[in-house]
Amino acid sequence: MENKLVREITSMDVDFSKWYTDIVKKADLADYSSVKGCMVIRPYGYAIWENMQKILDGEFKALGHENVYMPLFIPESLLQKEKDHVEGFAPEVAWVTMGGGEKLAERLCVRPTSEVLFCEHYKNIIQSYRDLPKLYNQWCSVVRWEKTTRPFLRTSEFLWQEGHTMHETEADAREETLRMLRVYENFYKNALAIPSVTGRKTEKEKFAGAVETYTIEPMMHNGVALQGGTSHYFGDGFTRAFGITFTDRSNKLAYPHQTSWGVSTRMIGAVIMAHGDDSGLVLPPAVAPIQVVVIPIAMHKEGVLEKASELCEQLKSFCRVKMDVSDNSPGWKFSEYEMKGVPLRLEIGPKDIAQNQCVLVRRDNREKTVVPLDNLRGEVERLLREIHDGLYQKAAKNLGEKTYTATTYEEFLDIAKNRPGFIKAMWCGDRACEEKIKEDTNGVKSRCIPFEEEHLADTCVCCGRKAEHMVYWGRQY
């Protein structure tokens, strides 16, 4: 990478946190608001979210899911129907106690997640096995009263989707749980160009009320993990608590098996921290609001604007494009769109026009390609694909290089202290070891038990007893 061209952005090696918030602000993704812990998502940031939504929504629907909308408020009595669930969420919910100037008979919480609302509704509409599966999803915002917040990564209110499904059998529900995890994993890979470690959460880390929680854990540039999406299998715990029954194929009453799964605007944070550099944001083409920015050079010269507009029209037929005809100098524009992470820049000036060509510059590595105009579409499509692949490979390399193996506790503590990243190590299955590790390392937690475990040793890295599983460990946002 050349010297950074944007002075205002703090270098990521100097202060990664500052670098992150600088990008959020300088790339016009979000702004602070007067509501503590809440942010304004600005048009450029929201456009990224809309692209993410569009792709995921299509995947959900292709698998038979239907979108619905549930209420914002949950009566206290409803939230309390499932014991583990309420214990998990109660500490971080916001309560409404007044309405129209009068104290409410029962206070309402602002939804932190909507399991109980879906259950209440499913109770009314499920009678027979013929009504199953029920595959609902909603796009909405939820509120969790966080103590410390950071734009996109952790805000008091955030946008997300939550899928809630009901199934006839445990096997169906378990299959759905894993199916949706795969949807997330593929989305991270194919749309966000972010590789991740996936697997099952330990008892200690799983969702409040779930039987199993599966997770996708991408690694950020600095080696810190971000819980990127989760998919839960609930068994029939909620359906029993809510009295949701159906008549099964043998004419007996049965409880359906349930799942839920969600991803949030946190994914924007993941994109920033997985791909960004000292010049700003770097967006994967699939979700970039602008995929190609057209910069006319020497706009006042005859024919330049006309040619640039013509190219713009041509590009519009197959990608998202913007032309900047503002009065700023070309150099200013180069920096501006690098800061905003636009994957490809197209420069067109008098010299190019004379030779019937233009210059394409990649955001990720600043590589310039001179392209004959006859071949513009092919080259743009090729470069966008290569940028995606390049970003994925770079992130995969980072994940590989920052994943360590520990077979002794000394080794484990040494890595945890000195090398940011994931640690693969054996574990006995005892929660006490997770707690001890977290305490001894000042914050390293189990990320997940991967689907394909390696046999690294016979004994738990922490206590020395017989090992049950291989676990990925790491710090998280």
Next chain:
RNA sequence: CGGGGUGUGGCUCAGCUUGGUAGAGUGCUUGGUUCGGGACCAAGAGGCCGCGGGUUCAAGUCCCGCCACUCCGACCA
């Protein structure tokens, strides 16, 4: 929730030690010249100095309280 830091035109900050007319750079507006890596000239607009109290003839500056943001921990998607 504990510990630190910071709040002054849109943004980045100086001024505070030692109280005495509100500053710079950048951005913005208008006009002109420029244009292949953050161009230049000229003229303008823009400030309850985070909020509230106090001390003083006089507070951006000193004292007390609060709030917000931010970093490091604890907690959590």
